[in-house]
Amino acid sequence: MESEELSTEEKILKAAMEVFLRDGYDGSRMQDIADVAGINKALLHYYFRSKDKLFEKVFDFKIQSFFPQVDAAFDQEGLFIDKITFFIEAYIHFLRKNPFLPLFVLNTVNNKEKANFIKKIPIGIAHKIIPRYYADLKEGKVRPLDPVQFIMTVMGMCVFPFLAKPIFVSMLKIEDHNFDMIMEARINELKAYVKLILTP
Amino acid sequence: MESEELSTEEKILKAAMEVFLRDGYDGSRMQDIADVAGINKALLHYYFRSKDKLFEKVFDFKIQSFFPQVDAAFDQEGLFIDKITFFIEAYIHFLRKNPFLPLFVLNTVNNKEKANFIKKIPIGIAHKIIPRYYADLKEGKVRPLDPVQFIMTVMGMCVFPFLAKPIFVSMLKIEDHNFDMIMEARINELKAYVKLILTP
DNA sequence: TAATGGTTTAATCATTTGGTTAAACTTGAT
DNA sequence: ATCAAGTTTAACCAAATGATTAAACCATTA
Known part of the structure; x- marks a missing residue:
């Protein structure tokens, strides 16, 4: 069931879409997104800098x-x-x-x-x-x-x-x-x- | 412009409606509601116990x-x-x-x-x-x-x-x-x- | 094999935030 | 005036949260 073939960046984006769409911007937690993606929370910032920037990428997509x-x-x-x-x-x-x-x-x-x-x-x-x-x-x-x-x-x-x-x-x-x-x-x-x- | 004739409880409810409807539950801050109502934040808890309870009152109303x-x-x-x-x-x-x-x-x-x-x-x-x-x-x-x-x-x-x-x-x-x-x-x-x- | 650069992690930080508390204040009854 | 009850305030608390950092890890290349 794990999406092993996805890159870390793709895993983050996929998880962020799921969480942001379900919980909204204010209701979403970076830790939740990291958990859904199955990776360390710091990677969210490594790849997308901030919650705002990550959200914008999700919206654009x-x-x-x-x-x-x-x-x-x-x-x-x-x-x-x-x-x-x-x-x-x-x-x-x-x-x-x-x-x-x-x-x-x-x-x-x-x-x-x-x-x-x-x-x-x-x-x-x-x-x-x-x-x-x-x-x-x-x-x-x-x-x-x-x-x-x-x-x-x-x-x-x-x-x-x-x-x-x-x-x-x-x-x-x-x-x-x-x-x-x-x-x-x-x-x-x-x-x-x-x-x-x-x-x- | 101040609603001087309203009771504290009514001021809180009025302010809470404004803030919750504008910012949503997760986007709202108890301090914001207190500021809009022009009262001390502790009064929100004194009259409505918690953010959840206050929100429910707003929703019901x-x-x-x-x-x-x-x-x-x-x-x-x-x-x-x-x-x-x-x-x-x-x-x-x-x-x-x-x-x-x-x-x-x-x-x-x-x-x-x-x-x-x-x-x-x-x-x-x-x-x-x-x-x-x-x-x-x-x-x-x-x-x-x-x-x-x-x-x-x-x-x-x-x-x-x-x-x-x-x-x-x-x-x-x-x-x-x-x-x-x-x-x-x-x-x-x-x-x-x-x-x-x-x-x- | 050793060095290099990118990636991942655990630990930590500073701030925000919902909630509490104890003291001060106000009001109405005695 | 005094007392008691309800009301209000500033200060404080603990947990949560977005973000950072330094060290560890890994793969590629010389």
Whole structure:
């Protein structure tokens, strides 16, 4: 079970991701990360200098594991609605594999001391998808609405159940694997919603 | 500006709400809370014994400031869609006044050490609104769908912009008061969405 | 084999932090 | 005025925690 082939630096990063995502920045302890990595605590500082620097590396890595996928979804040709439905599927699949990432990112961008981390989040995506909406609108292929509000809505629809998972699991008296099934079923449910909203 | 008329206990609770909601449990310092309250740190322990106990009081208070409103929205007579639109308006107005509450609650319920706090969240609401959906469905007044998925969706649509506010403010290059206006406009936008989704 | 440079470790440090304590202060009743 | 009870304060404590250091270890190379 030991990841013997990883370098010390990789072991640290892997452990830091696990601990930071689970416990948050303030709730994480360097000793915990060292324990999870199975190495001496001093090595964390040897390779990453400080807790802050290590956290930033984790944040960078996680952001870059996510946004290229979103970019891919929006880059491809097709109607606005097709980009959105593609996004929903890709996003929910990503979230099923990375259920703690949303809370991690939201805590970071809402942390006053880490406000500058916001600029690490690529925002080019919005500028790519919104023109596509107006192009379709001009051709009457989509219902008139505020695309910014709509994008907020789609993101919220996808992310929120993962953020509030403990509440829903308790509320619905279900097990983890049930939740997973509900999220898989959610993909088509959300596709139906956006179709109803967007179809003129 | 000093709240001279408040009792010491009330000053502490008020300060604790401000600090815990802004910095989170792990990020908050008892000394910070004392400073905000303008009192000696030992008084925090005199009145609330420990950081844990004080936090629990804050959580209880905040939960009870929110859920009665939701209950009220769902309690009144009317069609499923009317309850939902009423909820959207009440919820967004509440969030505009309590923008940090969602992240606070989500962090708490996702914190392993505070997992038992979940039971403090009233869940009777769901059991009240879902039968109403099926009643309307039987009369053909609402489109067939999974009401659980739909409720998740409505909550996500409302909450997510507040959770991700720093990202959107940066992305859209807007000021705080602009965000507020967008949230006010969002009420009708969301009402339109749910009408499109629910109307058969 | 001996020297060199990078890596790992145990021990240690300084600071922060939640919590305690004993004394001082305030207030209301007698 | 005096006493008693509750309230407030400054000083202090012990544990935790991020960070440093000096020595030990290991592998490569001359």
